Structure formats: structure tokens, C-alpha cells
Amino acid sequence: MMQSTTAPSHSQHTPQHHIPCDEQQAASCSNSVKPALVLATDCLDGDDLLEAHEALAYVRAGLSPAAIESLRQRKKYNEEIAVCKMLLQVWHAQHGMELHHNSSVLTEDVNERRRIVLCYAGALEGLRRRQEAVDALRLCLNIGKEEFNEEAEEGGDDELPDGPLDIQVTLALAKLYFKDNQKEKAMRWLQSLLTQLRGTAANSIPAEEVSDVFHLAGWVKIHNDDHTVAYELWTEGYGAVPGCASLERQFQKRACWDRPLTEDAALAQKIVGGDGTVVEVIRRDDLKGFPVRDGTPALALFHPATQQRNLVFRSRRPILTAIECANVLQKVEEFHQEHREGAWGTVRHSSVKTTDVAVEDIPALRPWLRELLRQRLYPLIHCAYPQLADGSSTLDGNHSRVQVHDAFIVRYDADTDGSFSLPEHSDTSAVSFTVALNSHYFEGGGTWFEALGEDQNGSVVDAERGHAVVFAGPLRHAGYPVEKGVRVILVLFLYIENFSYGELLENYTKKYDIGVSCGVDRCQQEEGEEKQDSKCSNDKRSNQDSTGRKASGDMPGGFVVYNQTVELVEMLNLTLTISNSAPSDYSHCGSSCSLSQIIDIEEPNPCNLFDLPNQDYLEEAVTPSTPPPIAAM
Numbered sequence: 001m002m003q004s005t006t007a008p009s010h011s012q013h014t015p016q017h018h019i020p021c022d023e024q025q026a027a028s029c030s031n032s033v034k035p036a037l038v039l040a041t042d043c044l045d046g047d048d049l050l051e052a053h054e055a056l057a058y059v060r061a062g063l064s065p066a067a068i069e070s071l072r073q074r075k076k077y078n079e080e081i082a083v084c085k086m087l088l089q090v091w092h093a094q095h096g097m098e099l100h101h102n103s104s105v106l107t108e109d110v111n112e113r114r115r116i117v118l119c120y121a122g123a124l125e126g127l128r129r130r131q132e133a134v135d136a137l138r139l140c141l142n143i144g145k146e147e148f149n150e151e152a153e154e155g156g157d158d159e160l161p162d163g164p165l166d167i168q169v170t171l172a173l174a175k176l177y178f179k180d181n182q183k184e185k186a187m188r189w190l191q192s193l194l195t196q197l198r199g200t201a202a203n204s205i206p207a208e209e210v211s212d213v214f215h216l217a218g219w220v221k222i223h224n225d226d227h228t229v230a231y232e233l234w235t236e237g238y239g240a241v242p243g244c245a246s247l248e249r250q251f252q253k254r255a256c257w258d259r260p261l262t263e264d265a266a267l268a269q270k271i272v273g274g275d276g277t278v279v280e281v282i283r284r285d286d287l288k289g290f291p292v293r294d295g296t297p298a299l300a301l302f303h304p305a306t307q308q309r310n311l312v313f314r315s316r317r318p319i320l321t322a323i324e325c326a327n328v329l330q331k332v333e334e335f336h337q338e339h340r341e342g343a344w345g346t347v348r349h350s351s352v353k354t355t356d357v358a359v360e361d362i363p364a365l366r367p368w369l370r371e372l373l374r375q376r377l378y379p380l381i382h383c384a385y386p387q388l389a390d391g392s393s394t395l396d397g398n399h400s401r402v403q404v405h406d407a408f409i410v411r412y413d414a415d416t417d418g419s420f421s422l423p424e425h426s427d428t429s430a431v432s433f434t435v436a437l438n439s440h441y442f443e444g445g446g447t448w449f450e451a452l453g454e455d456q457n458g459s460v461v462d463a464e465r466g467h468a469v470v471f472a473g474p475l476r477h478a479g480y481p482v483e484k485g486v487r488v489i490l491v492l493f494l495y496i497e498n499f500s501y502g503e504l505l506e507n508y509t510k511k512y513d514i515g516v517s518c519g520v521d522r523c524q525q526e527e528g529e530e531k532q533d534s535k536c537s538n539d540k541r542s543n544q545d546s547t548g549r550k551a552s553g554d555m556p557g558g559f560v561v562y563n564q565t566v567e568l569v570e571m572l573n574l575t576l577t578i579s580n581s582a583p584s585d586y587s588h589c590g591s592s593c594s595l596s597q598i599i600d601i602e603e604p605n606p607c608n609l610f611d612l613p614n615q616d617y618l619e620e621a622v623t624p625s626t627p628p629p630i631a632a633m
């Protein structure tokens with residue numbers, strides 16, 4: 001069983017920069033006065049007395065800046081709704097309700113109506129009146145109110161209108177369905193758009209609309225766990241719109257990770273190096289398996305007989321040498337110095353924002369990662385997850401079916417708000433890796449898993465420098481807070497070619513009557529994406545589910561509340577069990593942590609995982625010729 005130690009007390013575990021509650025309240029009160037007063041002054045300058053009074057009322061009420069912003073936003077949406085409603089009434093009085101593609105309404109009038117409807121639906125969505133926003137868009141697409149009935153509300157299929165679809169309105173509708181986690185419906189509309197685009201002369205449709213359709217369709221597929229089709233769509237989209245930066249990025253990513261590997265070994269050795277230690281091929285005995293609780297949905301991905309309940313593994317010996325780790329950190333740091341003025345970004349992921357950098361952006365690390373995957377990580381995955389639920393293997397002959405969806409290096413810093421931890425989430429991957437690139441200059445950290453441990457509080461799996469933790473991506477997990485210093489890890493989101501497991505997860509969830517998981521789903525975000533919610537939205541409005549936990553309500557975006565991790569820590573501190581005692585000789589390293597301190601190459605490894613009690617060795621794989629059906633689990 002897992003080795004457990006009692007968790008540090010709450011005070012030990014709360015990072016120093018967290019202000020106590022009452023202090024925090026006082027800070028937010030005084031903060032609110034300033035912007036509201038500025039606002040009031042601005043309004044007076046602009047002779048807008050009403051707004052000035054409103055702003056002063058906010059000041060008197062002691063509202064926080066966030067509350068003021070939210071009130072003003074609500075007001076703006078309500079105004080937009082009132083104006084749009086009136087304009088639509090006028091428009092329909094002039095042109096009638098129905099608008100067929102052969103109708104005599106002028107193009108300008110059609111464009112005007114579209115603009116109003118999109119604004120109207122956007123404002124309704126902003127106020128969380130999503131169903132009304134859907135109704136408005138459907139009406140604009142000539143799916144009349146009269147047949148909008150319970151069937152639609154129950155998730156029945158929309159009937160597609162005759163004739164060509166209005167691309168912008170259909171896209172907006174598909175986005176709303178996607179946000180509402182109605183992925184099949186979203187995909188149905190997008191499929192119709194794709195068919196329409198494929199049958200239309202390329203230059204007759206604005207490139208932006210074409211790229212938006214491909215982009216969104218790809219993301220819906222990713223969130224439906226069908227990465228293979230998503231990348232096919234993005235590749236096709238890039239062919240249709242070669243100028244589209246976001247599609248190009250996805251295309252280049254494939255070109256980077258699917259490249260033939262012929263020269264990588266020598267190149268990787270030259271660039272990233274090693275200390276001459278040959279990292280032997282990983283065998284199953286090299287992995288310590290952590291069994292998850294019965295009823296964990298991610299169990300549905302793998303064959304129950306070969307997997308048992310082991311969905312999280314940690315390597316018993318390092319898969320990266322100390323020199324390799326140091327050299328990778330060096331390259332990452334050099335990259336930030338040369339290209340990012342020394343600063344790390346948080347733009348790559350929406351909903352759960354890591355402070356990170358994509359490996360494919362650092363040319364020196366590309367051959368290294370390709371070689372690492374081929375030589376060590378893919379074999380490791382095959383050992384850990386030998387057989388999928390459909391009876392197939394992660395290997396196809398000698399070729400690994402595992403593919404990179406996202407590869408990035410994450411930096412946690414105890415002294416930086418928003419990057420000392422990562423809230424609870426699941427990854428958009430079948431299998432994920434974290435590989436520790438340092439271990440001596442931080443305290444805390446590790447990966448918390450909801451489904452591990454004896455009780456409902458989960459457990460933290462931590463790893464020494466060079467060691468890997470591999471786990472099923474749909475497992476709920478979090479980056480446990482780093483209390484002191486800096487923790488740097490390599491993270492990989494991987495998918496398995498032609499293995500889309502969404503339905504397996506869904507059936508398992510239904511079978512065990514598990515509610516829809518609350519919280520956030522990790523998805524990638526391209527730079528500048530926040531402006532376009534056609535990809536993953538970064539919606540920070542929170543709501544509450546019936547269990548009292550904050551839930552995103554939205555898929556795939558959700559919200560980011562770093563406080564969520566603080567809540568998590570508080571909850572964990574009650575009865576947390578840490579799966580392995582952390583090395584006790586961490587040295588303190590504060591905000592001025594330098595690269596040489598993070599790169600802990602000189603340090604002896606304080607905790608040799610080979611010396612741990614071995615009772616958790618995995619059982620040898622039993623591979624039955626015909627797998628029992630999932631229902632037998």
C-alpha cells in the first residue's frame with residue numbers, strides 16, 4: 001500500500017503571500033474606493049451625473065473592484081439586450097420573421113440583422129441566459145420558435161434549415177452548444193458548415209470564417225477525446241487557409257512531433273547531453289502503481305484485467321539523468337532570456353493557467369523530446385497501460401500509437417500569485433506525464449489526485465528530479481502548492497491514435513451514476529486567444545454546484561480561481577496522506593532563487609526510490625485473449 005505521512009499543518013502549508021482573511025477584506029475595501037472615485041470624477045468631467053452618482057454609490061457601498069466591474073458589465077449587457085430587442089422588432093416588422101435564402105431581402109439588410117442578433121445573443125450569454133441566446137440564434141437560422149419545444153430542451157437534434165447556412169450565426173450557435181457541453185449538437189452544426197465550405201469556392205468565403213469553423217470543429221473533437229480527427233481537421237483547415245496562425249501552429253506541432261526520428265539520438269546527445277549513464281529501457285517493475293478507488297471514471301479507458309486499478313504510476317528510477325535535467329533547465333532559461341526578456345508566460349492554457357513554455361518553441365529541445373519519447377516514455381506508457389478498453393494495445397507493431405497533443409515546461413514559484421499551484425482539473429489527454437526537472441530547491445508541490453488514497457481527500461504523489469509520474473488524463477488532479485522555492489516540470493498531454501474514449505467515460509459515469517464532474521477541464525489556448533471565444537473560453541464567472549463546490553458550468557473553458565487550490569489545501573490538511581515522504585533536506589530558496597539554485601545538479605539525490613519498500617510492484621500482466629466487456633468491471 002501507499003506509504004503515508006501526515007500532512008504538514010495548515011499554517012505550514014499556506015504560502016506566505018496569502019494574507020489572512022480579514023486583512024484581505026480590508027485591502028479589497030480600500031482598493032474599491034480608488035477606481036470608483038476615479039470613475040466618478042471621469043463621469044463628472046463627462047457631465048454624466050447619473051453615472052457619477054452610481055459610481056459614488058459603489059464607493060459608499062464599499063464594493064470591491066471586481067464587484068463594481070461585474071455590475072457595470074451587467075448593466076451594459078442589459079442595455080444591449082433592450083436596444084437589440086427593439087431593433088429586431090423593427091427589422092422583423094419590415095421584413096417578416098422568415099428569411100429564406102431565395103428571399104428578396106437585400107444583403108445589407110441580412111448583414112444588419114446578423115449583427116444585431118449576434119450582439120443580442122452575446123449579451124444574453126454574458127448574463128448567463130444561454131437558452132435565450134440559443135433561441136435567438138436558432139430563430140435567425142429560421143428554426144422557428146413554434147417547433148422549439150421540449151425535445152430541443154431534452155437535447156434532441158436541431159433540424160437543419162434548407163439552403164446554405166449563415167456561417168457566423170451557425171458558428172455562434174455551435175459555440176454556445178459547445179460551452180453548454182452539448183458536443184454532439186455543436187459538432188452536427190459544424191459538420192454541416194464543413195460540408196458547405198468544402199462545396200464552395202474557397203475565395204467566396206472570408207478566410208477568417210473558414211479558419212474559425214475548422215478551429216472550433218477541432219476543439220470540439222479534442223474535447224470529445226477524438227484527437228486524431230481534430231488534427232485531421234486542423235491540417236485540412238491549414239490547407240484551406242494557410243495564413244491562419246492558430247491552424248498553422250497546430251499543423252507545425254504535428255510536423256514537429258510526428259517527424260521521422262533518424263538523427264535525433266545524436267542531436268539530442270549533442271544538445272542536451274547526458275552524463276554517460278545509459279538510461280535502460282523501462283520495464284514494468286520499474287514503475288510503482290497507485291490504485292485508484294473503485295468507480296473512478298478513468299478506469300473505463302483501460303482493460304480491467306491488465307490494468308487492475310492502477311491508473312497512476314511513478315518511476316522507481318530516474319528516466320532523465322541529472323545532467324539532462326540541468327541542461328534542459330539551462331536551455332529553457334536561455335530561451336526566456338533571449339526571447340521573452342527573462343519572463344515566463346501564462347498564455348498557453350485557458351481555464352487552468354500554468355506558467356509555462358511549449359517545448360516545440362525551444363528548437364534545442366525538440367530532438368531531445370522526440371528521442372526521449374521514442375526511447376523511454378513510449379515504452380514506459382506501454383508498460384503502464386498495456387491494453388486499452390477496446391482490447392487494442394498502445395503499440396501497433398513496433399509503432400507507438402501514442403502521440404503528443406501538448407508538451408510544455410511548467411514553472412511553479414511559491415512567491416508568485418497564480419503560479420504556486422494549479423487548481424483541480426482533468427487534462428485533455430488519454431495519458432499525461434509530469435517529469436520533475438528539479439527537486440531540491442522547493443518545498444511542497446507534487447501532483448494531487450482525487451481518486452487516490454483511502455478516503456475522499458485524495459493523495460499527493462511527488463517525484464524526485466528525473467522521475468516521471470504518468471497518469472490517465474481524465475483523472476481529476478491538481479498541482480499541489482509549492483510552499484517555498486521553484487518547482488519545474490516537463491508536462492506531456494498524450495493521445496492514442498484512433499482511440500476516442502469519450503463514450504467509454506460517459507457510459508462508465510452513467511453506470512456508476514456519477515454526477516457530471518465539476519470543475520475545470522484543461523485545454524490549450526493559443527496566444528491572443530482570449531479575445532476569440534471560438535476556442536477555449538476563459539470565463540472567470542463562477543457558479544456553484546449542488547455539492548457546494550464551485551463548478552465551471554461551462555465546458556471547456558470554465559473559470560480559474562486560484563483560491564480553489566487554497567480551499568483544496570484546507571480540505572486536504574484535515575486528513576491528507578502523502579503517498580511518499582518527501583525528502584527532508586530541502587533547502588530554503590526564496591523569491592531570489594537563481595538558476596544555479598534551481599538546477600540542483602551538484603546535490604546528491606537525497607531519496608533513492610529504489611530503496612523504498614517494494615510491496616507495490618505491479619502484478620505481471622495477464623493478457624486474456626478476449627477482453628471482458630466494460631460492463632464486467
Ligand SMILES: O=C(O)CCC(=O)C(=O)O
Pocket residue numbers: 354410422427434446447448477478479480489491522
Ligand atoms: O504540477 C503537477 O504535478 C501537475 C501539472 C498538471 O496537472 C498540468 O500541467 O496539467
Ligand SMILES: [Fe+2]
Pocket residue numbers: 425426427432477522
Ligand atoms: Fe493536469
